[in-house]
Amino acid sequence: xxxxxxxxxxxxxxxxxxxxxxxxxxxxxxxxxxxxxxxxxxxxxxxxxxxxxxxxxxxxxxxxxxxxxxxxxxxxxxxxxxxxxxxxxxxxxxxxxxxxxxxxxxxxxxxx
Amino acid sequence: xxxxxxxxxxxxxxxxxxxxxxxxxxxxxxxxxxxxxxxxxxxxxxxxxxxxxxxxxxxxxxxxxxxxxxxxxxxxxxxxxxxxxxxxxxxxxxxxxxxxxxxxxxxxxxxxxxxx
Numbered sequence: 395x396x397x398x399x400x401x402x403x404x405x406x407x408x409x410x411x412x413x414x415x416x417x418x419x420x421x422x423x424x425x426x427x428x429x430x431x432x433x434x435x436x437x438x439x440x441x442x443x444x445x446x447x448x449x450x451x452x453x454x455x456x457x458x459x460x461x462x463x464x465x466x467x468x469x470x471x472x473x474x475x476x477x478x479x480x481x482x483x484x485x486x487x488x489x490x491x492x493x494x495x496x497x498x499x500x501x502x503x504x505x506x
Numbered sequence: 507x508x509x510x511x512x513x514x515x516x517x518x519x520x521x522x523x524x525x526x527x528x529x530x531x532x533x534x535x536x537x538x539x540x541x542x543x544x545x546x547x548x549x550x551x552x553x554x555x556x557x558x559x560x561x562x563x564x565x566x567x568x569x570x571x572x573x574x575x576x577x578x579x580x581x582x583x584x585x586x587x588x589x590x591x592x593x594x595x596x597x598x599x600x601x602x603x604x605x606x607x608x609x610x611x612x613x614x615x616x617x618x619x620x621x622x
Contacts, residue, residue: 398548400548402546430613435615435616435618436615436616437510437597437599437613437614437615437616438549438597438613439613440611440612482548482549484548493539493551493554493562494549494551494611496548496549496550497548498546498547498548499546499547499548
């Protein structure tokens with residue numbers, strides 16, 4: 395079993411739709427949970443991060459972590475064509491500077 | 507603030523040839539990472555440096571890959587000899603340990619390698 399599982403999609407939605415992206419993980423030691431967005435031929439850029447369980451909201455983006463289920467989600471409200479990208483979940487243990495473990499990424503396409 | 511710089515952006519080589527990638531991290535960042543991202547996969551850590559010392563190189567194929575970080579700043583990643591399965595994007599990232607909050611790992615745009 396991989397440490398982090400993520401459905402690669404692709405996921406296609408119309409503009410304005412609510413998008414739900416998810417990851418599951420197996421290592422209960424993970425404490426920091428991140429979502430990165432990666433445009434084609436670019437490096438990943440950090441979107442959201444959450445420490446331990448709970449919700450975090452930033453504009454149209456909401457990140458949720460359920461440590462009891464080992465399940466994390468990213469919701470995108472009012473999706474825009476500019477949101478079309480690959481979304482990577484990532485996580486690490488509670489040691490500062492510990493390298494990230496990534497999911498495979500989900501490719502999202504938002505059509506206008 | 508300048509981001510993580512990488513070069514070259516694109517490289518095509520024949521199998522068994524060698525290639526080197528260069529990375530300049532964000533100024534003041536003590537930790538530097540090299541990740542390998544194969545098409546359709548998430549990035550996988552190859553090596554992590556703290557200043558000029560290696561913290562984790564457990565997933566680095568040491569028979570063909572080498573990396574160094576001289577003077578704790580710039581880093582180079584070398585592959586010799588290259589195999590077809592080394593075709594990937596090589597991502598350099600850096601982070602600062604000051605006030606670590608889990609959101610301080612920044613990536614460069616990557617060096618795209620095709621081995622033919």
